[in-house]
Amino acid sequence: MALDDRKSHFTFVGTRPNRPDGLDKVTGRARFGADVTAPGMLFGAILRSPHAHARIVRIDTSKAEAHRDVKAVVTRADFADVPFKPGLEGEFWNVLENVMAGEKALYDGHAVAAVAASSALAARDALKLIEVEYEVLPHVTDVDKAMAPDAPVIREGAADYSVPEGMHPNVVRYHESGHGDVEAGFAEADLVIEDHFVTEATHQGYIEPHACLASLGADGKGELWCCTQGHWIVQKTCAALLGIETAQLRVTASEIGGGFGGKTTVFIEPVALALSRKANRPVKIVMSRSEVLRATGPTASASMDVKIGMKKDGTITAAQGVFRLQGGAFPGAPGDMTAMCAFAPYNLTNVRQVGYDVMSNRPKQAAYRAPGAPMGAFAVESVIDELCKILGLDPIEVRLKNAAREGTKASYGPTYDRIGLVETLEAAKDHPHYSAPLKPGQGRGIACGFWFNHGGETSVSLALSEDGSAQLMVGTPDIGGSRASMALMAAEVLGIPYENIRVTIADTATLGYNDVSHGSRVTYASGLATIKAAQHAVEKLCERAAAKWGIPVDAVKWENGCAVPSGPNAGDFDPLPLAEITADMGRTGGPISGHFEATPEGAGVSFGTHIVDAEVDPETGKTSITRYTVIQDAGKAIHPAYVEGQFQGGAAQGIGWALNEEYIYGEDGRLQNPVFLDYRIPVASDLPMIDTVIVEVPNPGHPFGVRGVGETGIVPPLAAIANAVSNAAGVRMRQLPMSPPRILAALKGNG
């Protein structure tokens, strides 16, 4: 069919209309997680462990239950009864264990009990009436210490088959990959550098704390409203944890105030459902910021060793990395991702990478934009920068010389299709930023980054209205302006204005299964599904025109929003606009809709190159970022303003991670900084204007060439900023965050 042709000329795609949710958001009409109420609603609150590691000897809830305003109290016992699916396994068990502690509290902030009461204040007060007897156990929060032979064991038997014999039980997954002979490669090098790097865990820092409103009856039928990046996974997980049938739980995603990967799982939702079932009333739970920081998933912390050999001409002869990631008290730290992404930008003859997933007494890590990749890039791109410095080579030229291209065998195995790394490096070299003079005290850094991108299960449905407008139902919560992008892609296919299309994030009862809004997959996969669904509707529109004209359907084509005869032989008919076909559709065969369900597999990988200028105060170690340019391959930017927003957001979060954000644990294993005062996310005045350059090397796997852009933007910043700071300070910074005390200590030579 003609419409299957790849497009390169666009009418709507590539324009910058206002987002459809914009007015609602600026006027306060948009409804976020905490914005709903229900008749008879109760307020839930969760009691959390003050200990990093403790056996729960006894929980006495009788006093709380006796409180006149309390309608239900739940503990782990309320989840154990699983009539439909006895014996939760794998990740479901981990999630259950995380949302409500079983035999042990595994981290400071771990949920141990919950109450539902008639007011939020009463619920909070009732928590104080619950008595928990703990037997405090030794704890560990540092990744290297958690791997040491004498480390306390978080949970026996959590390791999978991949872990080599003899490792500590806290090491639960192991990854090793690569090709060539790294020892031979190092022998060929003129210079080999090996260094150790450390990064601390950071939180996604979404502005909206988790919130939900749950209702579950004794009949096993439930409704759940929550802020999430993916309500089908919420539906599936909650149903499993509560022992009800998936289809009986209808989940609606609220507007979402940020997620960045952190809202791809559940925390309070199963608890609210359990409370509701017990109280037989709707229950609302809204987390406080300190609950978010203590008990939802930050990213992993990392300890890494990277070794790279280089010839005098800049050729990398071999590269090797060991990446140890700590992801809290459960398996899941993305050590494998770190390892696979670390050297992915380069065409290497000899490469070997090892990743460890290590458990410790911290909250269960959750995805955070390109999980695992930023840390590895920090280590690798720092070593490359150091090699360039010592060998007197230009850091962009060296990267160009070693850059992966179409046909390169990737460090993690496959052979690259058409990719855009070289284009981002060329654009960086030509950008005025790269040649702008630096002031004394300033330094410049560059770094590259890679992310896989993801396809995932996708369902989309499109329905035409009689007046010729269209409603599009997608199942991927809009975390970055995707409703605008979907409408643009549908407009492109249907040939009707952007404004005539209303995009809705459908609930789980309205549409087939959709994976979470993660893996930079939404504009790629839901976009592809939108295009296909719109094409499906166009086929039907063409059929109606063919029937009206009395010609075969393959003699009709779709052009600029009208059915037209496909050529002179097809007959002489005036173009038939979409609205004229839909006006009659009730009489010509009924409603016209299009839909698409599949798991698109062609998400193209993406690369970016960042240029950063930093200025360091030599007397205080304080850094300011004075200039920042993000260059990234978007494949095709459907809505360029929101692509730029993703680029800038990656840089902004990267600046926080690189300079000041960190999880700080005390000797007692408790989180020291569970408030925004001390968990230092950048404020607006900390950031420079962030320039962006969108490179477009079309992805062969998408009809319009789209590659995901949401994650790659956070891969280079840690490295680029560290390179800039190291160049400004004159001393190599190998530990994040590069907070002023750390920089000052390094400057004084005792860091």
Add this chain to the structure above:
Amino acid sequence: MQYHRPASFAEASDLAAHATGITRFLAGGTDVLVQLRSEIVTPDTLIDIKAIDGVRDITRHADGSWTLGVAVTGAEMSEHPQLGREWPGVVEAMDLIGSTQIQGRATPVGNLCNGSPAADSVPAMVAAGASVTVTGPAGDRVVAVEDIPTGPGKTSLAQGELISALHIPARGANGGDAYLRFIPRTEMDIAVVGVGVSLRVDGDTITEARVSLGAVAPTVLLVEECARALIGTTLDDTALAALAAAASAACKPIDDKRGTIEFRTEVAGVLAKRAAKIAYARAKGETA
């Protein structure tokens, strides 16, 4: 929780004197209400002092000295036409607190009585030589600002005592003050080190000086050695080095999530030099 809104300081004092449990005075509430909400301090008695006559007044007396009511906010100080010209350091220190919203509520007296060693306006007030009137069951007494805090979260105020006015001396001729703090970000953060300097010059020579450090000890410090390093000098490099050394030597900081002992000690010296330069330029009538 009991909430009171007395009409006089005598009444406020009486209420506090007879209250049991935890008592808090409610000025701007930017500490009290935040601590209440986050369950750090849940008072049994809350005494709102904003309905007392004159608590929002800023008065310049004939001799050039100032009296500020105890509910005067940061925003009101910044917007006052003359206060900031005479005491720019005090006004700027107060203005560093929080955001526009916080500025509309927060008071320097609340900042002082909250007892945080990192309170921003306090070193500036100490350097300026400010004092407060304390009203209690036994009547009024005037106390130097530096004598109010006694440790983190603690003050020298006895039960039933509260502050009824803040006094800032006359600036007089050829004087200048400045306050600088170190924070890792550019705003909305808590001081890791704070330094207030006030001095007077005769020609190029410093004749009077007061230097105060915040966030480097359990309470604000008034450092005599720093003043001695400045007096009689023209703020040359030797004087600056002596000032920095004296400031660092006076530090008795802690290691915590906000900064290390080494860092605070070092940066106290750095900021003392920078603040002294600004105060000196101001004293000489230069713009800084």
